[in-house]
Amino acid sequence: MLIQNRGDLTYADVTPRGLYMGRRNFLLGALGTYGAVALWKRLPGWMAGAVTGSVPRPLGNLVPSPFSTTETATPAGYVESYNNFYEFGTDKADPSRNAKNFVTSPWTVSVEGEVAKPRQFSMDEILKLAPLEERIYRHRCVETWSIVVPWIGYSLSNLIKLVEPTSKAKYVAFESYYDPRQMPWASKAGIQIPYLEGLRLDEAMNPLTLLCVGMYAETLPNQDGAPVRIVVPWKYGFKSAKSLVKIRFVKSEPLTTWDMFRGFGGMPEYGFYANVNPHVDHPRWSQAKEHRLGGGLFARPIPTLMFNGYGDQVASMYAGMDLRKYF
Numbered sequence: 001m002l003i004q005n006r007g008d009l010t011y012a013d014v015t016p017r018g019l020y021m022g023r024r025n026f027l028l029g030a031l032g033t034y035g036a037v038a039l040w041k042r043l044p045g046w047m048a049g050a051v052t053g054s055v056p057r058p059l060g061n062l063v064p065s066p067f068s069t070t071e072t073a074t075p076a077g078y079v080e081s082y083n084n085f086y087e088f089g090t091d092k093a094d095p096s097r098n099a100k101n102f103v104t105s106p107w108t109v110s111v112e113g114e115v116a117k118p119r120q121f122s123m124d125e126i127l128k129l130a131p132l133e134e135r136i137y138r139h140r141c142v143e144t145w146s147i148v149v150p151w152i153g154y155s156l157s158n159l160i161k162l163v164e165p166t167s168k169a170k171y172v173a174f175e176s177y178y179d180p181r182q183m184p185w186a187s188k189a190g191i192q193i194p195y196l197e198g199l200r201l202d203e204a205m206n207p208l209t210l211l212c213v214g215m216y217a218e219t220l221p222n223q224d225g226a227p228v229r230i231v232v233p234w235k236y237g238f239k240s241a242k243s244l245v246k247i248r249f250v251k252s253e254p255l256t257t258w259d260m261f262r263g264f265g266g267m268p269e270y271g272f273y274a275n276v277n278p279h280v281d282h283p284r285w286s287q288a289k290e291h292r293l294g295g296g297l298f299a300r301p302i303p304t305l306m307f308n309g310y311g312d313q314v315a316s317m318y319a320g321m322d323l324r325k326y327f
Ligand SMILES: Nc1nc2c(c(=O)[nH]1)N[C@H]1C(S)=C(S)[C@@H](COP(=O)(O)O)O[C@H]1N2
Pocket: 079, 082, 083, 084, 085, 086, 087, 140, 141, 142, 176, 177, 195, 223, 224, 225, 236, 237, 238, 239, 240, 241, 242, 243
């Protein structure tokens, strides 16, 4: 079994009841909650699967995090059904449908490059490497939608310290899983696959950078990056590589999928840093405002905050840098 439920603290113990019920409310909001739950339990498996994707397992012993926002979490249904995961299709609804049978066990993450102690981690090792925290983060996609997610994981720095980066390690490159047999949509995605991302070493060491193994008190659904992904809350969503298989420490800025991408007329559209910044627009749209998923059909866009509101913890890493040039 991939996941061991190591405690008896349930999600309901650490999370308000209303949030815990979010997924069912989203799916069946028109019905009363009790009726909805009763109906949910009767749904044939294929119907339930069509909406939620894989069947995540509960994760116990979650420690609350001082880095959590007090904002209300987005109902899980949105976070599980409106995704970017180009390996499983480019439409937001594709990953929840196409990743259903994605095989994520057994799984290993290889950590290599400029480190004194390169090694492979099994998923069991990753799950036990540090206490699992629930971190409620704002999460901002470059396409102007945003969500608030109770992610589960711990600071990536815990893993980085174990492998002991050498003095030559200045950047960290992340590589996502790619299997053309399981991900036949990837070849038509129009971007470089395997999905490559990267951070500067200090960004990767920042306590906010999360090695993420779950959300909403359960393991990650396939479409959200099972079994392990990165979450970088002050950057646009594309920096958060899903379904990680390789972490490589390198001397110079690594090539990434989106800074290699060329849009209309051969124009670059995405930079390496990708810090959330309301003052630097995307070539095709303004980045000044965002739409909170789950806010209802008539909700107004809300102003986007510099560094997605995490400036106190991260702004000093960019002191003296021109963030229009290094966007
Ligand atoms: N491997 C991989 N990782 C990926 C992507 C992808 O297409 N492939 N999309 C990125 C983008 S653009 C966003 S906004 C987030 C979305 O994460 P979510 O679906 O869990 O909200 O995943 C990021 N990580």
